[in-house]
Amino acid sequence: MKKRAARMDLNVCPGKALAPKSDKNFLITSIVLLAATTMLTSLTSGTAVAQTVMTSPKVAPVQEHGSINFNIPAGSLSSVLTAFSIQAHTPLGSQAPMLAGKSSSGLQGRFTSSDALSRLLQGSGLTYRVTTDHAFQIIPVSNTIMLGPVRVGGILRSSVPPTAMIGNLPPTLPGGEIARGGQLGMLGNKDVMDTPFSTTSYTAEFIQNRQIRNIRDALKDDPSIRGTWATGSAGNEQVMIRGFSIPTSGISFGGLYGMLSTSSVLTELAERVEVLRGPGALMNGMSPDGNIGGTINIVPKRAHDKALTRVEADYTSNLQFGGQADVGRRFGKEKQLGVRLNGMIRSGPTAIARSDLKTALVGAGVDLRLRHVRLSTDFGYQYREIDGVLPYLALGAGVPVPDAAKVPQNLGASWGYNRTEDIFGVFRAEVDIFRNVTAYGSVGVHDSTFEGIYPASVTLTNQNGTASTSKPLAIADHDRNITADVGVRGKVETGPVTQNIVVSANRYNLVRDEAWGFSASGYPVNIYKRSYIPRSDISVPGNLPLYSSSTLSSLAFADTISALDKRIQVTAGLRVQRVQSANFSATTGLKTSSYDKTALSPAVMAVFKPLKNVSIYGNWIQGLQQGSVVGTTYANAGEIFAPYKSTQYELGVKADFKKIILTFDVFQISQPSTVYDVVTNIMSLNGEQRNRGLELNIAGEIVHGLHATGGLMLIDPVLKKTQGGLYNGQRAPNVSPINFNMGLDYSIPFVKGLSVNTDIIYTSSQYIENPSPRRSVPGWVRLDMGARYVMPNPATDAGKITLFLNVDNVTNARYWNAGGYNNLTLGAPRTFRFAVAADF
Template sequence: MNFIEPKLNVLTVAVLTALSFPVFAQTTELSSVQVNASADASAEGLAPEYAGGQVAKGGRVGLLGTQSNMDTPFNLTSYTSKLIQDQQAANVGEVLLNDPAVRVARGFGNFQQVYLVRGLPIFSDDMSYNGLYGLLPRQYLAAELIERVEVLRGANAFLNGAAPGGTGLGGAINVVPKRAPNYDINQATLGIQDGGEAYLAGDFARRFNDGSTGVRATIAKRDGDTNVEGESRELTLFALGADFRSDKLRISADLGYQEHNLQASQPNITIAADEAIPPTPRADRSIAQPWTFSNSEDTFGTVRVEYDFNDTVTAWLAGGIREGVEAGNFANPTVDEPNGDYDANRFANVREDSVQTAEAGLRFKFNTGAVKHTVSTSAMIYELESKNAFNFYDSFSGNIYNPQPVPEPTVVTFPGGSFNSPFVTETSKNSSFAIADSMAFLNEKLLLTLGARHQEIEAMSFNAADGSQSASYSESATTPVAGVVFKINPQYSVYANYIEGLVKGETAPQTANGQAVTNAGTVFKPFKTEQVELGVKYDGGNVGGSVSVFQSEKPSYGIDSTNTFSQIGDQTNEGLEIMAFGKASKTVTVLGGLSVLNTDVDGQDAIGAPSAQANVGLEWSPEQVQGLAFETRAIYTSSQYADAANTQEVPSWTRLDLGVRYVMPVGNDQALTLRARLDNVTDRNYWASAGGFPGSGYLTIGNPRTLTVSASLDF
């Protein structure tokens, strides 16, 4: 497939203009401006790192802006670029392996990353980018583009608006782009992974005009065979971020490009309804057909402007665009015999996405007697036009334990449009208006937030074969929020919240259980979820953490006995989460926690919702050798079900990861960092996840033992 060129429109010009602003700003005399670790178009700036540097002390809380963890009535963890680089994480999914409330699954029929938070999915295209939805690459996001990964656990329709892809009921993920810090960055990294995949990256940053203007550029390339026999992948990316800050005006802009290509990667595997979950195939050998692939290319940009009218009134405006194209050739097996025999169909598709999104807001502060008010208002809009074409081909047979190549099927059994000129198959438009009052009582010991967001969701779906409209709806809903924080003392705060989730209605898939869905393409109305959460947070200066309990309720959709997609019940999630982070001693850093989840879907456990997940990460830096650090991380996931009837139980799994790094000076003001990491030390074969799309319980194979080494030179 020939990837399309990105469209040049008004917003593209705005991004390019903002990115070029630092060049012109050099000719203007400005007062010196002190910049936080990452300058951006927000008065709060980037939340500082917590002790140990693996997480931050706070993060973006949607409409409410950047807040300290101790001040917000929500459950938030912000993972830093230091953690990302030290662990040699290649993508968002690998960063989120550190979170006990999150597990990584796979999209339906493709290789899209799906993040299960509190047992509910967030599609990768429902992540926000500096607060805006829909701008990041739809299937996979490379870690080199990221300054922070912020995970807000729980419903969040008021804070962020409804996620346009129809997920996010269990949480929200916001990606913070890189900015130039107060010092110059000149960093080059070389790496290799066993199997032969090579890695090259560069990161460069400068500040100008007494610190008021910054530019940061990032490039990266990955290419080669992986340690899964028969599998290869390639990644190319470039990102440019710029910011300008004066006493009252702040501007930031980003321009990014990512191309991600996969060849013969491990497919999703469905187990037939009458079969037990079989043993996991060898993880180091791909069962995919050599002619399968998934290619994607995305170009995206954002601009954000913030202006202080005075000490009490601030306004902001942000916008962004994304142009994305995908092409894939898939063959996902359905195992129908205990010995691993399967049937599969070849499925090929192309997709083209155009996204435009914007937000405008106003925040003002005032007092009524002893009560301090911060009132925030926001208006948001999101628009998507998606084109799609697909073909189903003849079926073939194989065995997951003895994979053999077969000729690529060529007889089309179910056509779906033209690959050269696909029709529009989906349009959607989300718009909303929100207002909140954050009040501080008792000398800011008691914090109360009240607000509401009115959301309108419009969606239309079209037939891929001829472009004719097949379904549409236009609905609106108002979602309230109430949150309270009481600071017992500087170390402890307790919080509670009531908040709702809202997503667009589900769209019936084309196929399920190896057969055509009877109402394929039908779009259902939006639905809400309701969440109540209570918790306590601790900040001891060097060690912090939280304990929280929650309950949420939502309708559940899936495939019924007639292979029709519909609402099949209601789901209630109840859970306990314990988080810990920081420096346990002068030489030991800790990061991890425990998540206990109970799900109920009409008396059964939800698909792909383990009852317990635990992470323990430790880093030891011996005092005797300066610059040396050892890492270890254990990940545990309890058993889960792959079917709604709870007859197919996926076994629990535990994974051990080890790492080491050494930083040594090289010449004057230069440093060389050597890193080595061994993931899945015991080389365990395991089913990493079940499901990720409503009503489906397909399985994914966990990665085999993987050795990654790299060297970063700061010069």
């Protein structure tokens, strides 16, 4: 064999054995507690060593057919690149001296070969080029030429810097249902192991595999989240995170609040659904309703580099039919321009008696990615109508909670309806000013109309079922939202220390026109019998006067300092938040009250990695809610309180086992409230509810073909400071202390194309009020199951046909959802969903 001086060709034959020179040590750690069971898992760490390289000219040239599941342990750069060449089936050439003494943190997950190689070379001072014979060649950064596009998660990424958001979608864990990272507000995208919070990012594949219709149901495997009012009720599809309410108005779209429907957000809009548990005022600014339990962000759909054409027909019990289409294409020599169009329509009776649901959606996303400029725009139209609105069940004084199994699903009037129509548009831009410095901006406009006539509630007056409806309500409103966000992200490297600096400003504005009217009286009913409710003679108001306006504006700064190859990361930041609001007289149009206050909201967060696959993190951060104006009946009438600051302390640990990530954390959130002194009659901001808990979350592939998502949350919600100390020390109402969720998806090994899934949800009992004797709703368990079968599409070579069957609430469990204010709604009954999807 001829000797080649100072050269090592990493042209490795796939499958050829490699001879390691040394072995790896293993560290055993215990971390998993899931519903009173303990699981011990091996924790692999350390460095892989250099390996003897075999040379072969027979490896196929570079081809980008799609993503590959890489499992490359950390080690010397030489051994890591060897493993890459084997797993990518790709020839790789390199000069040996340039690899000497360099290491790589390895790689796990699905990537295209070009993006995988880019990630493995990060921080090494090396890059790559594609040779004339279509192989990869490792070269120093100083010899870099303009590279072709690389792809992440199936989406084109043309040399996107780490400071960018557009075209920088984080990769997924094995199975494709959960992403390895997500958007952290103004801090940009972060890998889950570099995120100082407990987060989960659910993908469109997770949603499709379970045939989920709305965003709230897409979060059903999250133990920290619970839905409140039922779909089809008078309320919006809000959730609770860590025991605090999150209305649909608190869901952001690409980081912007106010762009989505406030009644229900449909899943067809989402490429990812990202959940950040805990307050996020620093990263996202104050939300319209002051969410403090967490934030939910929808990542809009974009065209993948692989052409997409998918049509689907579906059926939902009872007799609800629908269909959808999703088309994506990229254009240009390097596929710089992407267009994604999708639409959906469904109509018919639901599984709830005397309730019909009509929904329609059209969405469009266009993006342009140039060398230093990236642009995107999204448009959407959504229509939703409910016939047979479900009322809340309210309880009279001293009336026990009725047995959910004996109460009909729909206590409302068959003529009751409400409808919502939304149209929105969002434009985003990013410009790379310098190397690793990116300026960004976005603006969105949302126009929404709502109208309805229905009795909102039924009040139970005795245990025999005697009740009465509220006065039927006729309501109409028109909302206009304009939201904007601008900022600059920069990365500065100074020796061993790296700084990621961001400055951001945002503004949210809502103007609402609203009017309503009521019938003269409610109607007597019995909750245990089918009762006739006469049709109301009221009509929806025609002229809508100005009702209210609200403006949230803020300026924020944050700096993340990292050292020792990101093993130590500390983030400090500050947001200055201004809240302005006003209410207006419906008759005169004059302002009746106003609010204008400013608050400072600091935060400190840190990540420490004692091992490369273990992160210990902590945060001290605040959430903001609009303060109140003291009413005229108090001695300090007219006093305006500054925005309320809810403070969170959180400490957690994350372990990355290559294919699965475990997160364990403990947290405390303190929410202030107003109380008054009975002696001085002065109202003050001295009340407090403290939610303290622990969470355990699991996501990824447990064994080959078996994917898990879910975990456990134990929470202790306590009223610490109440009016006159009357309820001090009591458990807060409407919060379940024990919450367990587990979603499993398994690919049957002996039946090609067949997969099954199941979701188990347990919620313990919870109080619904403060006064003694306290009433509570019983705990409940729900089981969802599903199956899908994938087969080739005979109409095209590369396409497929997928059959879906999903059943929610398999056992038809009857249970109450508590939504606050003593209002209850029944959980959804057993519901079947069947769909056929064809990809071309």
